[in-house]
Amino acid sequence: MAKPLHNLIKKETAWKWTEKEQAAFKGLKQAITEAQVLTNANPDKAYFLETNASGAALGLILSQWQSDGQLLPIGFLLESFKGAEINYNTTTRNFWLSSTPWNTGISI
Known part of the structure; x- marks a missing residue:
């Protein structure tokens, strides 16, 4: 789930926020707020x-x-x-x- 966000912190990766990163962020946010x-x-x-x-x-x-x-x-x-x-x-x-x-x- 977090892989698109993990990829953003790699040295060889340019910072680019796309729908893929936004979806990963939303998914993580939902998982954290709804977690047991x-x-x-x-x-x-x-x-x-x-x-x-x-x-x-x-x-x-x-x-x-x-x-x-x-x-x-x-x-x-x-x-x-x-x-x-x-x-x-x-x-x-x-x-x-x-x-x-x-x-x-x-x-x-």
Whole structure:
């Protein structure tokens, strides 16, 4: 979602705001304003980890089930692929994501 905006800060890219950048900005603004509120981690509850990798980025959501049955997020991670990672196929990206130790400060 943010790739058009990330591209604007590259040294070799001229600053040019088009409909593509505007759409990315609007999408990010909407995602931020409508995002779920994070909850505090409870070490006595099990953690639920969701991962996803696309052609441009990877995503991770760490959540916990609450006593009322809701699954609430504790943290999010979204990162664009860089360098050689851009050439990985989807299977390799998902494997890489699932096998990478993320420093969340929480042991799972």
